Amino acid sequence: MSVKIQISQKTRTKIEEICKSFNNEPGELINVLHKTQDYLGYLPAEAQEVIGQELKIPTAKVYGVVSFYSFFTMIPKGRFPVSICMGTACYVRGAERILDELKHQLELNVGETSADGLFSLASLRCVGACGLAPVVLVGDKVYGRLAPDDVKNMVDEYKDMRGAV
Amino acid sequence: MANNKKQIRIALRNCGFINPENIGDYIARSGYAALASVLGANNPQNSIDVIKKSGLRGRGGGGFPTGLKWEIASKNHADQKYVVCNADEGDPGAFMDRSILEGDPHSVLEAMAINGFCIGATKGLIYIRAEYPLAIERLLIAINQAEEISVLGNNIMNTGFDFNIELRYGAGAFVCGEETALIHSMEGGRGEPTFKPPFPAQEGYLKKPTNVNNVETFANIPAIILKGWEWFSSIGTEKSKGTKVFALAGKVNNVGLIEVPMGITLREVIYEIGNGIVNDKNFKAVQTGGPSGGCLTEKFLDTPIDYDNLIAAGSMMGSGGMIVMDEDDCMVSVAKFYLDFTVEESCGKCAPCRIGNKRLFELLEKITEGKGTMEDLDHLKNLSKVTKDTALCGLGQTSPNPVLSTIDNFWNEYLAHVVDKKCPAGQCKALKCYIIDTEQCIGCTVCARACPVGAIKGEKKTPHEISQEICIKCGACMEKCKFNAISIK
Known part of the structure; x- marks a missing residue:
């Protein structure tokens, strides 16, 4: 699924600047995509078209790279991106049960963003915090040694911030 | 670090002892002295010989002799050559490279410069996961500081040798740990592997000779140059020298990174360093080598750990993940877990890996749901072997290992799922x-x-x-x- 949007002239100019900072070099495509995603939060199809034009490569090639790497996303993430580590250490320590509880509490499947844009759910491959297994990240904040019973409290904390800016 | 007695720190020698954002700390612990001595001696072949004689082998998993790799790259002539550091640590459950880059970034930079001088390269690239922001930040600080005092950059230490290092970012693809895939990714494309030969040492980044080594491999280099190959090769076993960093995790009491001499036994690692199994449960298996490795049982607890013994036992060294499992873990589910990983990470270029792994996963899923038959078990074995023999790159050639090793070591558990429709560990939901x-x-x-x-x-x-x-x-x-x-x- 991708979101079809009309990008503003300002965004277009910004993407062009990013491409230019890498000398419009096709070999720098991945770096360009990283910077663009940093700026927009995701990589909509229209942004990929602009990048293709600037680097003089087919949009299909840009899309091929975007879809190949799990770090790039074409769906905007939630305000509180929730990621669960599904590395081996977390798996052995019960990450699957935590994930079930997260899906239940957030009413989301992996890879989805909630309609109000508050939460998104993703599964990651090892964040290198195996000593804290099982691990969940909300934004940059790490929750370690979680039990399924802890999930509701954790999620509620963020739901309470719905109104806050 | 728990129980230091059994541990020897070479690759992790500075981690935790220095401020990684201050080059002075690194220099105070003989930092850049190895580079100075290599540049001063001005005899690249001699330095390559030191690495060769030390017996150092690639720590990323393959175990290829590092000195030999350098020699091949040095003998291929070109106007430009590259040194690449593979920091695309993707094994679930392994984080030694991250710790080295965050705790001692200069040791990697110094080693890359030494490597560059030895093979005649003036450019270094570090391919690092975008998921490691702190490591990226520390590397950038380290590169800046090193350039300021001229131990990196142009005309290093007034010797006329230039060596510049840049970062390239990964974007979350496990297969990019494979050398050829990594190079395609650095060139801005999809990280799909290509057939070897040509090896990167002949035709690598931008079609120029390229030497690719892993972070931990590089971290060993300055120590070997300074203390000599005799010292390094006195540690370890006959064919595997030095130490290895393992990420001990799972159901052990002490989890974390350990650095132990090659040849140590699993029993020492799990019961002495790891202080036994959580809640005094029974040990069942230890998984080494990540998604490419296998599960080792009790009968291997006293086998000395090195590259060759692990392969003989049906597993592999891999990058050093070591996941301990107890009686509550179902081995069929563990195999399924790894296949799930491989299915998702397969780049899709070759059919055996793209289709074979998917079918393997489905068979395992069927078995854990209690719908498996004896024919499925035969099919599982055959398909594993075919995938192993025919896949294009290391990912597909090793992905059936978790299946094969659990079949070898836990055949009864497979039978219990298929014949009795029971999961002995009580983990498979459908069979509970x-x-x-x-x-x-x-x-x-x-x-x-x-x-x-x-x-x-x-x-x-x-x-x-x-x-x-x-x-x-x-x-x-x-x-x-x-x-x-x-x-x-």
Whole structure:
């Protein structure tokens, strides 16, 4: 699924600047995509078209790279991106049960963003915090040694911030 | 670090002892002295020989002799050559490269410069995961500081040798740990592997000779140059020299990174350094080598760990993940877990890996759901072997290993799933059957109230019963029962 949007002239100019900072070099495509995603939060199809034009490569090639790497996303993430580590250490320590509880509490499947844009759910491959297994990240904040019973409290904390800016 | 007695720190020698954002700390611990001595001696072949004689082998998993790799790259002539550091640590459960880059970034930079001088390269690239922001930040600080005092950059230490290092970012693809895929990714494309030969040492980044080594391999280099190959090769076993960093995790009491000499036994690692299994449960298996490795059982606890012994035992060194499992872990599920990983990470270029792994995963799924047949087990074995023999790159050639090694070591567990329709570890949901012991149950109704689907029926003060048709096997009743009347059959 991708979101079809009309990008503003300002965004277009910004993407062009990013491409230019890498000398419009096709070999720098991945770096360009990283910077663009940093700026927009995701990589909509229209942004990929602009990048293709600037680097003089087919949009299909840009899309091929975007879809190949799990770090790039074409769906905007939630305000509180929730990621669960599904590395081996977390798996052995019960990450699957935590994930079930997260899906239940957030009413989301992996890879989805909630309609109000508050939460998104993703599964990651090892964040290198195996000593804290099982691990969940909300934004940059790490929750370690979680039990399924802890999930509701954790999620509620963020739901309470719905109104806050 | 727990139990230091059994550990020797070479690759991690500075981690935790220096401020990684201050080059002075690194220099105070003989930092850049190895580079100075290599540049001063001005005899690249001699330095390559030191690495060769040390017996150092690639720490990323393959175990290829590092010195030999350098020699091949040095003999291929070109106007430009490259040194690449593979920091695309993707093994679930391994984080030694991250620790080195965050705790001692200069050791990698210094080693890359030494490598550059030895093979005649003036450019270095570090391919690092975008998921490691702190490591990226520290590397950038380290590169800046090193350039300021001219131990990197142009005309290093006034010797006329130039060596510049840049970062390239990964974007979350496990297969990019494979050399050729990594190079395609650095060139801005999809990280799909290509057939070798040509090897990167002949035709690598931008079609120029390229030497690719892993972070931990590089971290060993300055120590070997300074202390000599004799010292390094005195540690370890006959064919595997030095130390290896392992990420000990799973069901052991002490988890974390350890650096141990090659040749140490699994028993020493798990029971002395790891301080045994959590809750005094029984040891079942240890998984090494990540998604490419296998599970080792009790009979291998006293086998000295090195590259060759692990392969002979049906696993591999890999990048050093070591996941300990106890009696509660179902080995069929573990195999399924790894296949799930491989299916997702397969780049899709070659059919054996793209289709074969998917079919393997489906077979395992069928077995864990209690629908497997004896033919499925035969099919599983055959398909594993075919995938191994025909896949294009290291990912597909090793992905059936978790299946094959669990079949070899836990055949009875597969049979239990297929023939008796039972999961001995009680982990496979579909095969679980919660039952209430009528002798123990006093009819307190707590379980019936806890059940989210109303599967438990019974009058107050009389033994209850679980309807297996309705039960969703969530285990809520068992957690709530105060009389231990509910068990899994």
